[in-house]
Amino acid sequence: MTDSDLCFLSAVELAGRIRSGDLSAREAMEAHLRRIEAVNPAVNAIITLAADTALAQARAADERQARGEPLPVLHGLPVAHKDLEETAGIRTTFGSPIFRDYIPPTSSLVVERLQAAGAITIGKTNTPEFGAGSQTFNPIFGATRNPYDLGRTCGGSSGGAAAALAAGMIPLADGSDMGGSLRNPASFCNVAGFRPSPGRVPTWPNRMAWSPLGVNGPMARSVADLALMMQAIAGPDDRSPIGIEELASRFAAPLDRDFRGVRIAWTAGLGLPFEPEVLAVTERQRTTFESLGCIVEAAEPVMDEADRIFKGLRAWHFEVSLRDAYASMKDQLKDTIIWNIEQGQRLTAADLGRLELDRTNLYHRVRKFLTRYDFFVLPTVQVLPFDVTVPYPASIAGAPMATYIDWMKSCYYISTLGLPALSVPAGFSVGGLPVGLQIVGRHHDDFGVLQLGHAFEAATGFGRARPALAPAVR
């Protein structure tokens, strides 16, 4: 098997081969390291590599297996962590010059869980400065490029993760998502990204432990791989007071499910502008859901106020998280973050109260909508992957974008309510650029969302198909 063949195996398949002894963890790691060496210079997805420790740990994993020890669920699988996640002993920059040389003493909970489940840390993936914006570039590492077109962005903020997966550099990656950061880059890179319910993957450290806005989650090249990873990273931990009391083993249940009669709201796009090429791709998939036996109806909830709610809460989070940096190192923050922080500074508690009242009303409106439908489906991103030198789209289908995050509404409207949402590959534009479809489920129905994504993926074969991967990363 060539490195490329091996490195495009699904995580489930790769884990099975290592477990069966077909392949050692060391061989798997070496193949992935060679793959990174070959393709990462063109993509710039992995921005810190831990090759020596990864190889040592792979050898140790093989030794444990040779001794007949019980093997955890991700035994021997290479994994890379978003550079917003603290990794003990490995540089963690948060994409900011302020943390250019920061080496954390401890790992964040998602990293700790992946490692405890047998995954081996191969390095860190690129992210925008403090994860702000869905275009992955920062002053330390530059931009991460889209493996399907190196002149275009991979999206973000878990952009390095998505690009590394798409280019076969890793089989699994963690990401995080406040306004779409697990879904947007998955859509742009023809991979799968899952935003779980808040608390499903407990977040620690977390400066505002009760906040449901930002979540950790899995990214992979297939939904079955996402479910495998959820078996390692889901489940309660008292370091997060909002952790959901359902064990990670929930995600070991069968993904296959009969979707006949399941009701799906086919959402025109929540009143948002979309590039026609995006809609052309996603509209073709309506019949796929019908072929699964779903009852598909055109319907959507009104969610307009989600814009104001999300922007207000997000500005508040930026102010709270970065107030110390703003006070003492403002010159080292990018303009868009300064602008966000200053928006947050102008908010009163009464303003936040209004947002909480409105968010509650919106939650109930969408909840009632979802008594009539089991899921709703819409395009993940409003645009195709755009020029990597452009920080954000200035307009969509003729509609000007007021801020650097306005083009992310199709994702952040969902974040506002904490509903589980999956982006799965839905095909390619005429020019060969990936397009993702977003499946949104009822409150806490994380597993149902994965099941539907799995059925969709099985019916389409997208994700596994990589027709237009850029020559340098084939």
Add this chain to the structure above:
Amino acid sequence: MTDSDLCFLSAVELAGRIRSGDLSAREAMEAHLRRIEAVNPAVNAIITLAADTALAQARAADERQARGEPLPVLHGLPVAHKDLEETAGIRTTFGSPIFRDYIPPTSSLVVERLQAAGAITIGKTNTPEFGAGSQTFNPIFGATRNPYDLGRTCGGSSGGAAAALAAGMIPLADGSDMGGSLRNPASFCNVAGFRPSPGRVPTWPNRMAWSPLGVNGPMARSVADLALMMQAIAGPDDRSPIGIEELASRFAAPLDRDFRGVRIAWTAGLGLPFEPEVLAVTERQRTTFESLGCIVEAAEPVMDEADRIFKGLRAWHFEVSLRDAYASMKDQLKDTIIWNIEQGQRLTAADLGRLELDRTNLYHRVRKFLTRYDFFVLPTVQVLPFDVTVPYPASIAGAPMATYIDWMKSCYYISTLGLPALSVPAGFSVGGLPVGLQIVGRHHDDFGVLQLGHAFEAATGFGRARPALAPAVR
């Protein structure tokens, strides 16, 4: 059996007798209605009575039983709802003149669940205006009096509930607790009150659906009765996005547990002033925990900043919940509420951010403390039940109280972190006034807290003992 004997049966016992056919639901209801007629005029705990519908429903319950229908867990038990809970068709005032004649079209979730579990609504229990403060009086119904000394307060804000339970008017009652309102009146009235983890008993309607500060919970004369009631009111409901995904049947597990070797931090009182008579009663119970085999050590976490965090978040909640009333009917709000709202108006979002950062740090400090101890125990209230004409204690053990809520710190420090907390009867002062002990558990260990309370109660017999009940309510 006399009415008094019947009306002081535990809910578990009463439910068993109805289920076995020893007693009809109608007989039980009639006895409780007679008891209310006899003792409520002196206590003023039940402020709206639904006698006719209660009797009709009791007869209907008996008919269902006669037809051999399956009987739900609270079949035939009279229950009263706090007047902060909306009850379809039954006046709900929130203790405020603004809602003097309000009859809600729908019931709140806790009411709906109690009724669905077979409990029969007998009426509403008194509460301070909008639940503000732990002394139960309001301009519509006046004050509720303590059944152990009619010249003293029953506490609050679930004061009507606690007094009605103590006087044998009902076997079960719901309450709610932001700053101690399930625990304080339980302590003052020799009954049991349990503040569950936020989301354990989902709260709906709730203007700020994600807020973990205020919770619903059960009140009863024994911990076993609390657990019985939790079987009806706990468990997720998607009307609350923070609902805990653990089924109500969790509370049907055996309460009996071997506590040998369980580590208990015997908390001197979190640096707060206590009346010496309170401490004299609670200190005697240290040996009770030792007699259960617990390892009891003097230890406590530093929680000083909980005061600032709680007061800030509470002021914000008041401003958000009552801003419309403040704008248009300020003259109908009590001074202390106006003061709270105006505090909330002065807060910035940055102030709230600081409180969230501090709350997170405090959560982790107490979490680490609770890795060394399974529970911590402290007196529920800092004072004995005081004169019913006094709105709040002006000082405690010589320490002046700056505001009308400062005397509630021993309860609201715990609220700040959302830890499960139970108040169980711990004995009586020399003058015969009830004193409660507060058992605080680890994050989400609601059932463990009930188990320890049950063991404590079995060892002491308090709660069942009513030596000093006022003559008018014996």
